[in-house]
Structure formats: C-alpha cells, structure tokens
Amino acid sequence: MDLLQRCLWSSLGVVALVYVLVKFSLGYWKRRGILHVKPKFLWGNISEVLRGKKHVQQLLLFLYESYKGRAPFIGCYVLLKPFVLVLDLELVRNILDSDAGYFTSRGLYNNVAREPLSGNLFQLDGHKWRQLHAQSAPAFAASNLHKLLPQLLKTSRTLQLELGVGKQDLNVSQLLDCYNVESIAKIAYGLSSEDLSEFSLMTRSYWSNWSLWRAYLALELPLLARLVRHRSYSQLAMDYFHKLVEKQLQQQRKRDRQPLQSFLQLFDATDEALTDAQIAAQAFGFILAGLQPLNASLAFCLYELALQPELQDRVRAEIKQVMKATEGQLTAEGLKQLSYTKQVLNETLRLHTPYPFLLRRATREFELSNSIFVIARGNNLVIPVAAIHRDPTIYVKPERFDPERFRPEAVLKRPGMSFLPFGEGLRGCIAKQLAEQQLLIGLVALLEHHKYEPSADTQIPMRYDPGKLVLMPKTDIKLSVQWLEPH
Template sequence: MEFLQRLLCTALSVASIFYFIVKTSLSHWKRRGILHEKPKFLVGNLRGVGTKRHISAVLEQIYEKYKGQAPFIGCYAYLKPMVLVLDLELVRNVLVTHSDNFRERGVFGNAPHDPLSANLLQQDGAAWHRLSIAVCPTFEEERISQMLPTLERVAATMHRSLTQSQPPNAVPIDKLVDCYNIDVISTLAFGISGETLLNTDTEFRRMARSYLKDFNMFRLYFLMYFPNLARLLRYKNYEQAATHYFLKLVRQKLFEQEWSRIDNRNSFFQMFAELKRHRDPERRLSDEEIAAQAFSFILMGLETCNSAMTFCLYELALQPDLQRLVREEIRGVCRQNENGMDNARLKQMRLLKQCLHETLRKHTPYAFLLRNTNEDYEVPNSVFMLCTDNHLVIPVAAIHRDPELYPEPNKFDPERFNKENVKRRHPMAFLPFGVGRRYCLAQKFAEMQMLVGLASLLRDFSFSPCPETPIPLVYDNTRLVLAPKGQLKLAVQHV
C-alpha cells in the first residue's frame, strides 16, 4: 500500500512538473506582451498539421487573421516559440536589407555522422560561408546556359516515351515529370546517364525517393528545438542505404573523372569535381562535400520541380484556350530556332514563364522560409524588437495568396506576372526561391529545367481533364512540399 502511495505521488509530481513546463513554454509570448495566436496544449498552433490540414493552410489562416495589426506576431510550433513575419517591409529587412542580422536558417544538419547533410541548405555559420564561396560560381548564368542541350536531350526522351505509349487515356502526370526531373538530376548533378524515363525502376530513382526517414512535424520540431541533443545522439536525417549509395556513386564518378581528365564543363558534377583539386584549401571540397552538394539537387529541387510542373499542366488542362496560346508561343519560338533551343529563345516564351510563376504563386511548393536572429534587432519604425535566437517564419504561401496583393487568389491568371503587374507589386510579394544572401542558388537552373520540360510536353501534346482528374484539387497533408493527394492523372493526346 505504501509503495502504491509513493508511486502515485511520484506520478503526480512528474505530471505537475510536465504541466508546468508546457504551460511556461506556451506563455512565452504572453509574458513578453507580444500579440500572438493562442496555442493549444502540447501542439501549439500546429493542431491537425500533417493529418487534417497542410502547413500552408495553417499559416495562411493565421496570416489573414493578424495581417496589418503588427509587423510580426508570436506563434508556437508545438512548444517552440516562433516569430511569424507579417509585414513585407520587415520581410525585406530580414532577407535583404539587414540580412547580416539573420544569416542562419536553423535547419538541422549533422555532417560528421550524416555526410549528405553537409549541403548549403543545412549548413550555417562558417561552414555555410566556406561552402557558399566555393559553390556560388557553379551557378553563374553563363555556366548554367551550357547545360541547356543536355536538358533538351532529357526532354526529348520524355517526349519519346510519351509518344511511344501514345495514350489517349489517363496518364499519371506526376510520375511523368518525376522521371524527367530525376533524369535531369542524375545526368547533371551526378554525372550518370539518365534512364528513368525508359525504366522507372532504376536504383537511382528508388534511392532518390526513399532517402528521407519517415517525415512528421514532431520530428522536425525536435530537431529544431533540441539540435545539440540530436547531434549528441548522432541523429541522421537520411537513410543509411541511400547515404551509402550516393557516396559510393560520387566517389566512383570522381575516380573515373580523375583518370579520364575530361575538361568538359557542361554539368554541375564536373564543376564540383574541379573543386576537389582547387588550389585554395578553403575552396577545396572533399568527396563527402561534393556528394552533399550533388544530393542537394534531390533534397531541394526534385519535389519542388515535380510540384510546379505537375500543377502547371493541371491548371492548363482546365483552361484549354490558355493552353492553346501557350502551345502557339512555344511552336513559334521553336520554328525560329530549328537547330535547338538557346537561352535567348527560352526567354521568348514569356507566356509559358508567366504560367510557371503563377503556378508557383497559387501552388507554392514550400509554405515558408526560416531564419534565425543572430543578435537583438530593433524593427525599424516600430517599438518592437526581435531577440537573439528568435526563430522567424516567413509565410511565403500565405503572402502569395494575399487578396490585397493578388485579387481572387484562387484564380489561375498568368497575367499577374506580366512586366507591368510585377512592377506594381511589392518586391517581396513573390518569393518561391527566396531572396537575399540565402536565396536558392539554383533558381535560374530550376526555372530553365522546368521551362524546357514543359515546352517539350506542351508543344506536341494537349492535356485535358479525365474522369480520374480531381476537381477541385486535393493536397496531400502528410508532405511538407505541396503535392496532390494520390496520383494526378490527365488525358493526353498528340496534336
């Protein structure tokens, strides 16, 4: 009996301490006197995220509720206090004007035990600065334009695979563009011939689709809230089999290139390989670092490009007149350059690019950007201050769907991105790739990759809804990157 009483007292004590910790954590913004969204016990403001709601919808709801009341508000990711930035001028200060105060993303990385995390996205501080200096020249526009012929070859294979199947029936568009983007990445980032469009069950595709351990918001929260503990426990983001595969692949290709001495700078992998032999030790990359930079194309580019291309084709399928105008533009540009596409011709596809940008606005792949404050920061023209180590969330998807910036935000209207309309909007009103010192270095390449793929498909094929096409569209709430729930099928016909 005495044992039971002690056990009960211990349980009550533990529960009381736990309750006190939770309530203290969830009263952070109230104690500071900061306007905030009232949190729910344990889950903060993430109730239903990953099951009933997508993170995009949650951030949009909070943004619309508090926009205009303050430059930022407080919110909670489970027990973690976060700053939700609402004002576009503050967004510009954080990302551009005063970016020195917000140098870090705060994304978990553990390079010593998880070598693929030694990429630019997951590095901060001195490690990021060194990598950035070494890798930035790789993404210069002149170098990227040299890869256009390779993109055309991969796109031609996609075109051929679709022609051979000659389907008047439903085609899983998301799978088609996934194979295209995987072949682009395998060819240009890893230096191996892409075969996924001809054989969807390649080892590269299996690893590119299974590298990440089961994702959930709680794991993301744990890594953000307790990064040092996670490193002490040697936590790894990526599956061991995938890590071993990509490291082995890169080492093998580096060995082959070392002996062949090919001086052909038409792929990212070849330019990364040059950094292994760089004369400056600070800019020299190890095999593991090269593998991590190549892997970053899968980590940051694969799902993003899949999402944008899939949704763009979906939207054009619902607007056949707009699709016809895009096709006429593509064919007109192609007739002017029968020997193949070049950068100048690609830029002439203005309507196609507007459609792509409107897709990135309406169906923003990543709902938010993350930044950390390095030191106390007084918000200009206000009485507010952001404290050191505040975690900032910039709700990109919510900004993209703000009716004051984009009237009728649920409407797909590429004219929002003609030159005149773009000039009239705040420069921070469109942020699919971020801006400032931590923007996506591969932005120009990603756009070129998607435009070439879309142009190849839309030039000779028409897309339309079929009985299996979801109308209205339903998103997959379990994924961080915005994606359709289940396969997205469209009817495809050669025209």
Template sequence: MEYLLTMTGTSIWETLNLFFLPGLILGVLYLYLTATFDYWLKLKVPFRKPAILFGNFRDLLLFRKSQAEGIKEMYNWFPNSRFFGVFRVRSPILILRDPELIKAIYVKDFSCFTNRGIPVNSQDPLSAHLFNLEGKRWKGLRSKLTPLFSSSKIKRMFYLLAECHDKFEKLIEASGGVVEVRGLAAKFSIDVIGSCAFGIQMNALTNEESEFHRAAKKLSVPSYKSALWRMLRTSLPGVYRFLGVQVINPEVTVFFKDVVSQMIKQREQEGGRRHDFMDLLVELKNKGFLEGDYATGGTAGGDDDDKADDFVLDENIIAAQAFVFFVAGHETSSTTIAFCLYELALNAEIQKKVREEICDAIEAADGKLTYEAVHDMKYLDKVLLETLRKYPLAPILSRRCEYPYEIPETDVVLPAGMRVVTPVYGIHHDPQYYPSPDTFDPERFSEENKATRHPYTFLPFGEGPRNCIGMKFALLQTKIGVISFLRHHKIGINDKTAVPIKFSRRNLVTTSETGFWLTLSSLE
C-alpha cells in the same frame, strides 16, 4: 497493535508515493511545457493561446492539415498586424506579414538572420548541404558553388537539356491516355540532373530500375516519422542531436556516398573536363579554388572577415551537395511541371496560348529547341511564375536570429536564437496582393502588374543572399519539361483528376495527396 500501525503507516506512505511521484513528474513537465506561454504577452505582441504539447501547431504536428493549409490559416489570424507570435511545442516563433519587414530581415539586416537554424548531426551526413549549413561553412561553400549557376554556364549545358527533351517527347508520345504527370515529369528531371550535374546517362526515362530512380522513389515516399522529425528538429534541436536522428533514408545515404566516392576517383584518374557539377566539386576538393571561367560569379554576402577560402571540401561534404542538387532539381521541377499542367488542363484558353507561343518560337528557330527560343517564351514565363505563386513548393521560409534584434519601428527586441518565419503560402494567397487568389491568372506577372506589387510578396525561391542558388537552372529545366508535354499534345482532366486539388499532409513541400492524373492526347 504496533505491528498493524507500522503496516498501516507503510501502506499510507506507499499510497502517497504512488500518487505523489507521478503527480510531481507531471507537474514539472507541465510547468516546463508552459513556462514560455506568456512570452508574447510580455512583449505585447499579438498571439493566440497555445495548447500544451503542440503550441499553435496541433493540426500540423498531428497531420490533420497540410503545411500550406495550416500556414494560410495562421497567416489570416491577425490581418491588421505586421507580425505576430506563435508557439511550436513550447518555442516562441515570430510570423512575418509585412513585405517591408521581410525585406529588412532577408536583405538589409541579413547579418542577423544568416542561418536557417536547422541542426545537422554526424549520423545524418547528407544533411550537411548548402541549404542547412551555417556561418562560415555556408558562406564558403556558397561562394565556391555560385559560379556553377551563372547564365553562361547554364547556356553551355543547354544541349544536354535539349537531348533529354528529345527523349522525353518520345516517352510522352508512347504514354498517351490517362497518366500521372508528376511521375512522368520525374523521369525527365532525373535524366536532366544526371546529365547536367554528374555527366551520367541515368536512363530514367526508360529504366525504372536504375539506382537513381529507386533512390528518388525512396525520397519521394512521404513518411509520418520523417515529416514529424523535420518539424521538431528546429523546435527541439537538443533532442534531435542527442538521439542522433537520421531523417534521410539510410539506404539513400549509403548509395549517394558510394556513388560520389566512385565518381571522384574516376574523375581524378581520367582527368579531362565534362563541365558539369561534379567537375566543379572535384576541382574545389583538390585545389580549394576554381580556375578559368569558373572563377567568377559573385560572393555569398556577409562579413568581409568570413573568408570563403577557409572552407575545405571532403567526400562527405561533396556527397551532401550532390544529394541536395539531385533532390532539389528532381522533386521541385517535376512537381512544378505537374502543377502547371494541372492548371493548364483546367484553363484551355491559357493552354492554347502557351502552345502557340511554343510552336512559334521553335518554328522561328528552324524547328529546333534552342536556348534563345526558350528564352523568348515570355508568356510561358508568366505561366510558370503564376504556378509558383499559387503553389509555392516551400510554404514557409525560416531564419534564426543570431543576436538581439529590434524590429524596425517598434520597441520589440528579439533575442538571439529566436526563429522568424515567413508564411509564403499565406502571402501568395492574400487578396490584398493578388485579387481572387484562387484564380489562375498569368497576367499577374506582366511588367505592368508586377510594378504595382511589393517585390517581397512573391517568394518561391526565397530572397536575399540566401535565396535559391539554382533558380535559373530550375526555371529553365521546368520550362523545357512543360514544352515537352505541350508541343504535340493537349492536356485535359478526367475522372481521376482531383478538383480541387488535395494537398499532402505528410509532405513538408506543397504537393498533391493523390497525384496529378491528366489526359494526354495528340494534336490533330
């Protein structure tokens, strides 16, 4: 009997353990995941009830909606609020709606919101680029790289862009018919970046097996895994660092590091100057400063005691900057060109007006594509700005609060570490600022119409000291790409054209899920 009681007692204890321990673990996990869910309630900030594991980002984290669609929906939750709160997993995030508040955070109070809060780990060396770097490292590099993107520097390299334009026109002529224009534009943008940034003839227009072309393909293929890690690394930075996640394709990392190492050795041995991006980086690596006309261009902003000269470049840092210049210059320009052509295919009168302006400007320049001719194409400027308004490639902008910050005209104090997000896509599609926002109307960007809007309702390149450093070059490259398509061809839609366009749910930038299939036909 005693034996049976002992066995029975043991069985009961084991049974209790079987249910108690998992229940305890789940209970602790539940408390951890929901412990912050009363955060915005305590601050009396408008918010929506979050869901466990996902917060308010279920559809985005499960890839049910694109970033653009999810952000637009979120933006419209509280139409009468200057800001509101959300949760990503368990992390509270402040969403901005008021342009004046956006201006305060991105410019007036920039010192409190200097960083984006994107963690970098040693296993992912190419992620340590200008976009992600923080504090003195960011400021030092930004100050050193700014001169490269001056108007005089860009004008000097225009002949390289013109050469790429000439070759691209021939490729377009040979393509004709139904084509996926983003893929075609990508070949042009790869050649431009290779020529202007690195002094390399990549021949991407004719050689799809080039190493750079293969690298671009690996980077442009959307991945659920990498997209998920990019979204989670800002909400779970500790886990990101602990696991040593490598978001960038390892093969691409090895390729860029090897190419940059070889190029540095070649430049140092040969001497001379090609006046390109790599020249600048090699000079900064060896001297720590720039000479001659490179030595001007402004500063990155911030505190005076953050000395830019404290920043030292090594080969890994150079490789990271080369990588981000290649990715940003290639993907953003080709996608913007594709979105622009898509809208022009749907709006024949606007397309005709752009083409007439292009032809008139080139004819006035004796039939040549010159820097001045492109600069004079003001209607094309409006068309590109409206393209970036309707399809901002970055649907959100993000900053991290560096010290306690009291939101102007409120008693709400944000703690250090709080993430503040600007829903660019939502603002760009707010009828309060852009009536009939789904209509493509370049005249929104006439001087008269721009004067009626708050300047911080148009944010395709960010704002403040941390805006896009290559904005001028990107716009020029994109204009030339559009000119190459329109000068001798009409753009139309066909049975493969997605109308309306369907955004990719796996890509963090705004792009098409199915491609940009359009018809190119020669002018009669």
C-alpha cells in the same frame, strides 16, 4: 512509505514538472508582451496540421488573414517552440534582404559528423554555410547553365517520347518525377541512362525513417538529437549517394579533358577545393531541395493548363513560334523568348507555391525601425510566402489562375517582396536560374506536340497533401494526353 506510494509520488512529481515546463514554454510571447495566437496545451498552434486536417499553408493563410495589419509580426507556437510569424512586407524585406546579416541561419537540424550529406547548403548554418556558399555559388553561374543545356535537352526529348502518339490517360505526377530524377541524375551526378533505376529508387526512399515527431525533436533539442545519434535520412540511401559520388569523382579525375556535363565536375574544380564529402552533400542538395518542387511546379502547371485550354493553346503557339525560329533546336536565346510560358510558370508558382513558407533564425537581436518591436537573438521566424501570394490586396481574386498578373507592367505595380517562390537574398534558392531553365525545357517538351485535358480521374478542385511540407497534390495528378498530328 511503501513502493507503490513512492511510485505514485514520483509520477505525480514528473507530471507536475512537465506541466510547469510546458506552461513556461507556451508563456513565451505573453511574457514578452507580443500579440500572439493563443496556444493549445502541448500542441501550440499546429494541432490541425499534426492531425492531418489542414496543410500548413492553410493554417498560415488563416493566421495571416486574421492578424495582418495589426502588427508587423505576431507570435505563435510550433508545438512548444515559439515562432515569429512575419506579416509585414517591409519587415520581410529587412529579414531577407536589407538586414539579412541578422538572419543568416535557417535553423534546420544537421549532423555532419554522423550524416555527412546533411552538410548541404540547405541544412547548414553559420560559418560552415557561409564558406560553402561562397565556394559553390560560382558553379551555378549562367555561363555554366548554358553549357549544361544540351544535357537537359537530351533528357527532355526522352520525356517527349514517353508521351507517345495517340491518346491516353496519364499519371502526370509519375511521369514528371521520372523526368526530373533523370535530369538530376545526369546534370548533378553525371550518371548515364543505364544507371538510373537504383538512383531513382533511392530518391524515393531516403525519407523512409522520417517522422514529424523525430524531426521536431531534432529541431527543438539538436544537442540531445546529436547525443542519441539521430539520423534524418535512411542510412542505406545515404551510403548509396556517398559511394556513387566517390565512384563518379574517381572516374572523372581519370579523364583528361572533357566537356562540361555535370555539377560534380564544377564542384570538383572550385578555386578553394571542396572535399569529396562536401561535394557529395552538394549533389544530395539537388535531390533534397530541388526534386519535389520541380515535380510539383510542372504537375500543377499542366493541371492548370488542362483546365484552361485557351491558355494552353497560347503557350503552345509561343513554343511553336520559338522552335520554328531556332530550327527545332531549343537554345538559351530561344528560352528567353518564351515570355508568356514564363508568365504561366510564375502564375503556377504563385498559386501553388512549392515552398509555402521560408524559415530564418535571428543570429543577433534586431530592432525594427520606428517601432517598439524587437526580434530577439535566437528567435525562429516564418515568412508565410503562400499566404502573401494569396493576399487579395496584392493579387485580385487570388484563387484564379491568371498569367496576365505576370505581364511586366503588372509586376512593376506590385510591392517588392510580394512574389517569393524561390525566397530572396543571401539564403535564397542558389539554383533559381537552373530550376527555371529546367522547368521551361520541360514545358516545351510536354506542350509542343501534346494536348492535355482533365480525365475522369482528375481531382478537381486541387487538394494538397497535408502530410508534406513541400506543397504536393494529395493524390497523383492524372490527365488525358493527346498527340497533335503536325499539319
């Protein structure tokens, strides 16, 4: 047999092997006899998402609407990886809350030895996550958030100054990114205003070597990814954030007694001490898990209020009333009184859910009660939160932005697990209260003295960026802003 023939047979052998392996992977749900979405060869069910034609939330909404009511869950494939798509709210409650012990993992890739900042709560699973969670949770207690309030208020006054007096066209997305980056720099890292420029550059560039394919490989074959020393983030940014924390901790430990100004102080004072690397990973968690959803929530909220001026006026009237009662100085008590503003925020999180889905991995086999269905150990699960938020049997005319849905009486009438922008249960957002506080403070600064309207550059209707997993507008949100002279 000559060389050419050997090459030909070897290639054919490889192709045949790949074909059999792909077919085997994509036969998982059929073999288990579970209702599933028919996969495409190699692509599974996400070809339109990978080709940038659909945002993942649109795909999940389509599948949810097509299959809801037929089974508590169905099978689907992310490329070759089988996923359980959860359709039933009772099952959502089992997974997130009542039987959360079976689903403590999220199943994301991390490699703490090579990339220490990947040892954050969002990416960790198993014993390491459990321990770190227990050590970190006290830092996010309400009493600490009250102490950090003055720091957040200071940053919000800078935001208000940026809005200026007069009327101008404004890139809202950029402005809000600056605000949230500054807030995180100060309350997470204890940075001062002078040190912001490199920090904000790094918050924009740490994803620079991200690609969907590499991320998928890390998710599907984590052992191989560790073997080939896969990195999720840019090394330059990781080194920067790591050294920054070391520097800040050194300075902080030299000072004797100081008022509480940042989470670094809180993480450094936990009962069971965190190592410096763990503290750095926790601080990085603010950027990784918090920055984009904070940006998106505020930008979508202003966008909706610009389209409905009567709602905007009502929010502003409430803000002015609270500010008058607290003599112009927002307090924790004042924040609690912003009930309509909170309704508007919740409606924003419902209609434009920053994390459109939640992920879990079954760490033990789970039998659904009164049913023949089983979720196998190791199964990956996706909970389509944004689709639940747009279910017309739960939210009438779900496409409409209507804060009345979040009046307390209306909320009580809805089934549990029907509003999950921060997730729920053991692995729900650890910073939910902090995020809500930061968003409300931001809205007060934005709306107290300024009015927003669509401009010629405003993209209506809203389009989402299909290349991002966090829900973001496809192009920056631009609005016209006008200072309202006090009368």
